[in-house]
Amino acid sequence: MTTVITPTQVEALVPEAGAGTRPRILRRLLRDRAAVVGLVLVVAVVLVALLAPWISPHDPDAVDVADKFAPRSSDHLLGTDHLGRDMLSRLIWGARLSVGATLLATVGIGSIGLLLGMLAGWWGGFVDGLISRIIDLMQALPPLLLPLAITAILGTGLRNVLIAIVISSWANYARIVRGAVLAERSKPYVEAARSSGCSTARIFRRHLLPNIVGPVVVMTTLELGIILLAISGLSFLGLGVQPPAAEWGAMLSEGRTYLSRAPAMMIYPGAVIFVMVLAFNLLGDGLRDFLDPRSRRS
Amino acid sequence: MSGYALRRVVLMVPTLLGLSFLAFGLANLAPGDPAYQYLTRVLNQPAPAAEVERVREELGLDRPLVTQYVDWLGDALRGDLGVSYATRRPVATEIGHRIPYTLQLAIPAALLALMIAVPAGVVSALYRGRLPDHVMRVASLAGASLPSFWLALLLILFFAVHLSLVPVAGRGGIDSYFLPTVTLALGPAAVLARFTRSTMLEALGDDYVRTARAKGLPARLVVARHALRNALIPVATDFGTRLAHLVAGAVIVETIFVWPGLGKLTLDAVTERDFPMIQGMVLFAGVTVAVINLLVDLSYTLIDARVRVGTKAVAA
Numbered sequence: 001m002t003t004v005i006t007p008t009q010v011e012a013l014v015p016e017a018g019a020g021t022r023p024r025i026l027r028r029l030l031r032d033r034a035a036v037v038g039l040v041l042v043v044a045v046v047l048v049a050l051l052a053p054w055i056s057p058h059d060p061d062a063v064d065v066a067d068k069f070a071p072r073s074s075d076h077l078l079g080t081d082h083l084g085r086d087m088l089s090r091l092i093w094g095a096r097l098s099v100g101a102t103l104l105a106t107v108g109i110g111s112i113g114l115l116l117g118m119l120a121g122w123w124g125g126f127v128d129g130l131i132s133r134i135i136d137l138m139q140a141l142p143p144l145l146l147p148l149a150i151t152a153i154l155g156t157g158l159r160n161v162l163i164a165i166v167i168s169s170w171a172n173y174a175r176i177v178r179g180a181v182l183a184e185r186s187k188p189y190v191e192a193a194r195s196s197g198c199s200t201a202r203i204f205r206r207h208l209l210p211n212i213v214g215p216v217v218v219m220t221t222l223e224l225g226i227i228l229l230a231i232s233g234l235s236f237l238g239l240g241v242q243p244p245a246a247e248w249g250a251m252l253s254e255g256r257t258y259l260s261r262a263p264a265m266m267i268y269p270g271a272v273i274f275v276m277v278l279a280f281n282l283l284g285d286g287l288r289d290f291l292d293p294r295s296r297r298s
Numbered sequence: 299m300s301g302y303a304l305r306r307v308v309l310m311v312p313t314l315l316g317l318s319f320l321a322f323g324l325a326n327l328a329p330g331d332p333a334y335q336y337l338t339r340v341l342n343q344p345a346p347a348a349e350v351e352r353v354r355e356e357l358g359l360d361r362p363l364v365t366q367y368v369d370w371l372g373d374a375l376r377g378d379l380g381v382s383y384a385t386r387r388p389v390a391t392e393i394g395h396r397i398p399y400t401l402q403l404a405i406p407a408a409l410l411a412l413m414i415a416v417p418a419g420v421v422s423a424l425y426r427g428r429l430p431d432h433v434m435r436v437a438s439l440a441g442a443s444l445p446s447f448w449l450a451l452l453l454i455l456f457f458a459v460h461l462s463l464v465p466v467a468g469r470g471g472i473d474s475y476f477l478p479t480v481t482l483a484l485g486p487a488a489v490l491a492r493f494t495r496s497t498m499l500e501a502l503g504d505d506y507v508r509t510a511r512a513k514g515l516p517a518r519l520v521v522a523r524h525a526l527r528n529a530l531i532p533v534a535t536d537f538g539t540r541l542a543h544l545v546a547g548a549v550i551v552e553t554i555f556v557w558p559g560l561g562k563l564t565l566d567a568v569t570e571r572d573f574p575m576i577q578g579m580v581l582f583a584g585v586t587v588a589v590i591n592l593l594v595d596l597s598y599t600l601i602d603a604r605v606r607v608g609t610k611a612v613a614a
């Protein structure tokens with residue numbers, strides 16, 4: 001072979017993950033009933049969150065003390081809470097806060113985890129040692145402890161809780177990405193790209209990223225459930241979203257006060273959190289079977 | 299064996315050092331002047347500037363951070379974790395006082411989780427793709443998705459409010475242990491069951507299991523003696539970590555059940571911004587996890603000969 005091969009030509013030879021395989025993966029995913037249920041639920045809740053101003057039957061914060069603890073009726077499909085606020089409307093608007101905050105935190109965690117994981121896996125040596133030790137340390141602590149400690153420093157509120165969760169939750173992500181990069185790094189296609197003069201940034205973007213996208217998508221989907229639990233848990237403890245804002249965890253916390261008088265105030269928001277986390281897990285589990293055959297653990 | 303143990307202990311040092319940086323850093327990242335904060339707490343009113351300077355010197359907060367860290371670490375190694383802002387009692391004493399209460403929940407919960415998870419995982423693996431497997435997978439996925447705070451409240455609503463079988467909250471007689479233990483056990487049980495299923499499937503496909511079957515060993519013995527024993531090794535690691543997390547205190551569950559353990563202590567410290575206490579809890583939790591993981595790893599040398607042999611091969 002005496003012909004000079006340009007980087008673009010090499011790339012043409014390299015099978016890019018995604019491109020041709022995506023429709024097939026989607027079709028196979030649709031055959032997994034559990035994953036379809038998860039997908040439908042996630043899409044439905046996201047739609048509800050986006051359409052909240054139009055589909056919410058009442059103002060979620062409109063107080064009507066005369067109508068407190070109202071039972072289910074045609075006007076209040078799920079009844080009202082201790083301040084006479086419409087529960088269905090609060091759950092609908094709560095989807096915005098809860099799911100929106102979850103997505104935001106996951107983007108933050110994903111960015112940090114992806115960056116540090118790739119750095120550690122690619123460069124190895126001292127950088128890898130340092131990042132891996134930090135990952136070990138953060139994974140050694142019980143799940144809520146670090147977010148709690150950081151919240152104590154920053155103060156309560158949704159923004160601070162999100163920062164706390166992002167700072168303390170990227171480790172697992174980085175670990176998975178690091179492993180995936182390590183596995184891909186020494187494969188012939190990366191060598192080929194490098195020897196044909198691709199810059200590191202280009203190799204990352206054009207070759208490594210598409211090839212680790214499977215585990216990352218699975219990880220992200222499963223992480224969404226964990227993050228939703230963390231955000232609503234911290235709100236439940238009174239550290240995150242503060243009442244009267246309609247957020248599922250904060251609503252549950254209010255419902256706890258009226259446990260025996262109006263159990264519905266506790267049951268609905270909890271059920272919504274549960275179903276949402278379950279949907280993320282069903283979808284993530286289904287995706288894993290197709291995208292990430294290597295890690296069938298846990 | 300002792301060589302392996304020694305190596306394993308030495309490997310803990312960087313983690314523990316990192317943990318000490320983290321714990322020390324947390325308290326120093328806290329907003330505001332610690333001397334002012336401390337004095338304001340003690341006096342219960344805004345502290346005058348002159349007094350703050352005096353306290354700063356008294357607490358040694360005017361010294362370089364490195365000196366402070368070394369002194370703090372020396373104290374911590376001797377079991378002195380400073381004094382709580384909120385109660386003005388030594389942090390180590392407060393933590394020590396709460397440990398038994400948390401253990402009283404953590405140990406039964408961990409055992410309950412194991413008792414549910416291992417049989418469920420094994421049955422699921424043996425009936426792979428059939429009804430028991432489907433039921434177990436759905437149940438474990440649901441269990442892993444269930445928010446502990448919701449489960450706790452549902453259990454309280456049903457067993458305490460409606461049926462009046464157990465108290466709503468608080469630590470009293472043996473009946474007050476029922477709900478918090480079940481709540482704590484469910485999440486770990488769900489995750490461990492899934493994990494047991496997958497390690498068991500792996501073991502069942504291994505050569506030694508085929509050999510055992512081929513030589514005509516009864517199926518029960520193949521499963522119990524050969525497959526299960528090997529399948530449980532990775533499960534033990536995961537169990538160790540989960541046990542350690544429980545021992546460090548379950549914040550949400552202890553808060554709901556008003557249980558006077560480490561989790562409740564942690565949340566109170568966070569709401570009162572009691573930084574010495576938070577620092578102490580981070581240090582305590584990290585060390586607990588490290589020690590339990592160490593013990594689990596060392597216990598492998600008893601159940602798995604490959605670890606011993608592997609060490610010798612590496613050392614040679």
